[in-house]
Amino acid sequence: MPSLGRVTRINVLTAIRDHDLQGAVEFREALGFAEPSDELLVERGKRYDARALLAYAYGKATGTPLDPEEISYESLGVLRDLEFKVASRDELDRPKAAATRTRTSTPRTPRAAAPSRSKPEPEVRLCPTCFMQLSVVGTCDNCD
Numbered sequence: 001m002p003s004l005g006r007v008t009r010i011n012v013l014t015a016i017r018d019h020d021l022q023g024a025v026e027f028r029e030a031l032g033f034a035e036p037s038d039e040l041l042v043e044r045g046k047r048y049d050a051r052a053l054l055a056y057a058y059g060k061a062t063g064t065p066l067d068p069e070e071i072s073y074e075s076l077g078v079l080r081d082l083e084f085k086v087a088s089r090d091e092l093d094r095p096k097a098a099a100t101r102t103r104t105s106t107p108r109t110p111r112a113a114a115p116s117r118s119k120p121e122p123e124v125r126l127c128p129t130c131f132m133q134l135s136v137v138g139t140c141d142n143c144d
Contacts, residue, residue, distance in 0.1 A: 011057035
């Protein structure tokens, strides 16, 4: 069982970017995933194959991507720990229960929005040649 603790949020965001650049089918096939998995990662309203993203992100973190059979359902918890939404296709496609409550004659006063506690995403600078994350000083450890 590979150690998935090395996978960071930046690795997953890089996988999402590369997925968008290559296309879903090409991205999966390059990693050896013949069929899309039932587990999806939802980011900014788009759905991605969670297993393929994890395999690719692990490759970004360690240099060697995971094979499809190395990723279990439990290993997808790493993505949840990194604050990504992971759900099955059935959960996402299931219609939400319609509200059956009747409206009262007195309208409610709207609540004030709670202040956001999430940190802004850090800016990730990537090497234009090999797409690895640049060091703090802006140089690529692989190319320079």
